[in-house]
Amino acid sequence: MDVVDVVLPCLDEAAALPGVLAALPAGYRAIVVDNGSTDGSTEIAARHGATVVPEPHRGYGAAVHTGLVHATAEIVCFLDADGSLDPAELPKLVAFVASGRARLAVGRRVPVARGCWPWHARAGTRVLAALLRRRGLTVTDIAPMRAARRADLLRLEVRDxxxxxxxxxxxxxxxxxxxxxxxxxxxxxxxxxxRSRMAGSVRGSVRGTVRGVRDMAGVLR
Structure with a gap:
């Protein structure tokens, strides 16, 4: 199979990056988009073979979009850089996209340890997923891991x-x-x-969850 690019938005993930990058399957190429780290994340990512791209504008969507623009592979995956998701699971998402069975393959989180998905974060996700189902999309999570063709994603013109x-x-x-x-x-x-102050911050505190739901509710409006 051709190379697959994996975009990892990153803000102070020095502790997690070595394990995440080492777990990438063969043929999966890391693009770490640094969103202003001060803990040496960029140097660690580079030492582990990742392409490092800076994105000075703070925000999960800003980092993800920059990674997508810099990707060159036909299929691109997106993964949190905090170690909460296993890169070894990416090929099963990619298989659906590569075969044409899906234009977008997304992960549905299944907690493997008590406390890794706090009640407030889970409740916020359930509310947003319910709103999505009202719009005809039968999902139960908000796509923390995903795969799609790069050209398709660019054509969607996601603005957030x-x-x-x-x-x-x-x-x-x-x-x-x-x-x-x-x-x-x-x-x-x-x-x-x-510290996971990007996408992971939604689960990190009640305040983070409220902020995440607020941003996403703005998209619905």
């Missing part, structure tokens, strides 16, 4: 540059009548020492 990016992506995919498949992926505690 904050935490609302994954929700807007799903909404635009539904509006375009894309076949979307949702697959179970293991959800683990983030690597000790990571």
């Amino acid at each position: 540059r904050a935490l609302g990016y994954p929700l807007e992506l799903l909404l635009r995919a539904a509006a375009a009548d894309w076949p979307v498949v949702e697959l179970d992926v293991a959800y683990r505690p983030r690597t000790a020492g990571t």
